[in-house]
Amino acid sequence: MRSEVVPPSVPGVVTADDIVATARSIVAQQEPSGAIPWFAPLDGVPGHVDAWNHVEAAMALTVAGLREHARLAYEWLRGVQRPDGSWPAKWVLGEVTEPGGESNHAAYLAVGVWHELLVTGDEDFARHMWPAVRAAVEFALGLQTRRGEIRWMRDPDGRAADHALLTGCSSIYQSLRCAVALAEHLGEPQPDWELAADQLGHVVAEHPEAFADKSRWSMDWYYPVLGGPVRGDAAARRLAEGWDTFVVPGLGCRCVSDQPWVTAAESCELVMALDAAGDRDRALELFATVQHLRHEDGSYWTGWQFENRRHFPGDRSTYTAAAVILAADVLADASPGARLFKEIAGRPLGPSAAADPVACGCALVGV
Numbered sequence: 001m002r003s004e005v006v007p008p009s010v011p012g013v014v015t016a017d018d019i020v021a022t023a024r025s026i027v028a029q030q031e032p033s034g035a036i037p038w039f040a041p042l043d044g045v046p047g048h049v050d051a052w053n054h055v056e057a058a059m060a061l062t063v064a065g066l067r068e069h070a071r072l073a074y075e076w077l078r079g080v081q082r083p084d085g086s087w088p089a090k091w092v093l094g095e096v097t098e099p100g101g102e103s104n105h106a107a108y109l110a111v112g113v114w115h116e117l118l119v120t121g122d123e124d125f126a127r128h129m130w131p132a133v134r135a136a137v138e139f140a141l142g143l144q145t146r147r148g149e150i151r152w153m154r155d156p157d158g159r160a161a162d163h164a165l166l167t168g169c170s171s172i173y174q175s176l177r178c179a180v181a182l183a184e185h186l187g188e189p190q191p192d193w194e195l196a197a198d199q200l201g202h203v204v205a206e207h208p209e210a211f212a213d214k215s216r217w218s219m220d221w222y223y224p225v226l227g228g229p230v231r232g233d234a235a236a237r238r239l240a241e242g243w244d245t246f247v248v249p250g251l252g253c254r255c256v257s258d259q260p261w262v263t264a265a266e267s268c269e270l271v272m273a274l275d276a277a278g279d280r281d282r283a284l285e286l287f288a289t290v291q292h293l294r295h296e297d298g299s300y301w302t303g304w305q306f307e308n309r310r311h312f313p314g315d316r317s318t319y320t321a322a323a324v325i326l327a328a329d330v331l332a333d334a335s336p337g338a339r340l341f342k343e344i345a346g347r348p349l350g351p352s353a354a355a356d357p358v359a360c361g362c363a364l365v366g367v
Helices: 016-027 051-063 067-079 103-120 123-141 166-185 191-206 218-227 232-246 264-276 280-293 318-332
Strands: 090-092 095-098 252-254 261-263 303-305
Touching (some): 051 067, 051 103, 103 123, 191 218, 232 252, 232 264, 252 264, 264 280, 280 303, 280 318
8 A cells, every 4th residue: 555645735825734624624524424415414404415425525535644534435335335336316314315326426436446546555445346336337337328428317216317417427437437447457347338438428529419408507617628528629618618607707616607606616626627628827826716715624615605795505515625625636736646637547538539420420420
């Protein structure tokens, strides 16, 4: 295993001690089981747990050196995985409140386990988690259409959703690349997963008609860059086209285009997308800007409603703290997992050629 992790710092913005304090704000809200809710009960209202944000928080804990709490989180998730490889969409205080299984939630475990292996070098952990990763990826791929997009969920009665989400599929693309790398590392290569990733990445980059229209959400703007299918000139164009719609100078990135609400998590994900696209100066500037949402205890307010001038919705969420920590790691290039949004197993993320151009219709173009 690797030596002890050194938490990242971004000079003039956050110190390593600041990052540890932010990670401890996540631990303070972690349930005894290991589950990490969006927030601890606030004014009598408990926060829910979902697998995607839970994994993101675990990754942040590892980056900050709080490995024991990260491992507790992964072990809890492994223990509550369902036989089909999925997890419920939501739990509240240990009770399932939304039983449907979401494809991007399931697939994201691969990112977490690959990240943990990169940062800690713990082969035994990776092998321990491999059956859960394999089952989760197979669940997600069971929702892939012939064209290549992956429908967003499966209902408890087994019915697949009738549409796919651009943000979710962009995340799944990165997840599949991590899953392929993990499989190869463990000596269990999965070539079908790589073909599925190729087709998915192509559809994300070239077939907007494959996805439900969620364009008011900033995530649908930057996630194709963050997840990896869109890079180079196409990434620069995409980020430029949405910049004035979603970025509020001096405050950060909006959650949705039609509301006066900036959020720290979306801002920090945009930081990582900018860095992955080679726009480091704006990434650093945006990361510094969003520090106005930092609380004195190291946690971060989820958002700021800038017309009413109040924190909205009023919580200091674990997923927000996690996004800050991961963005700091990316900017500092501190941990072995810091390049996860740029390359996987030495292979740069980027556009994919269609594995089946007939299925998406591209083979017919020009015929």
